[in-house]
Amino acid sequence: EVQLVQSGGEVKKPGESLKISCTSSGYSFGFYWIGWVRQMPGKGLEWMGIIYPGDSDTRYSPSFQGQVTISVDKSISTAYLQWSSLKASDTAMYYCARATISVAGWNFDSWGQGTLVTVSS
């Protein structure tokens, strides 16, 4: 069974750094893309970026380029999303998801449970 288990909720202050994780099991981690999706409170889904664990090829949405960093550690089948300096506007639920790929375009076929990040002074 494919499972993506995300790290627990976080409460941080503006300006602090943060790295959240997404650990996969039940499939060959290196052969599927892993993406991150933001959902601000009461709002819609936002595609942040995606990484291929096989070679760490990473794509970012223009909206999130330079704002976050996506990485992986293949040895422990884990993907990460990190911020160097959080803002209150980063308060949101963050989902990781496994993606299958067509010739172009990714389809998120398995999702993590979400990590709630709260940034408040």
Place this chain on the structure above:
Amino acid sequence: QSALSQPASVSGSPGQSITISCTGTSSDVGGYNYVSWYQQHPGKAPKLMIYDVDNRPSGVSNRFSGSKSGNTASLTISGLQAEDEADYYCSSYTSNSAEVFGSGTEVTVL
């Protein structure tokens, strides 16, 4: 990157059919046959319902179907059921080599 445009809400009675539209540009929806649809129930993670415009993943009811014409993709739910009440999001590959979600549509079963 602007979100694809979806109606805020669509409603229907049990057994009816409804259609949700997803409008983009030639740089996303209109330029590629890589549109997906996701269902999200409150407090839950999204679920893939349609991929590559009109393909259903294994296990998804055949009451869900997708199509595309020009810059607009559509999701049709036939034989509407109470369990279909949820938020629905389209997603498309873009010329930025990324993807973009739609603004989301709340489906209400009357």
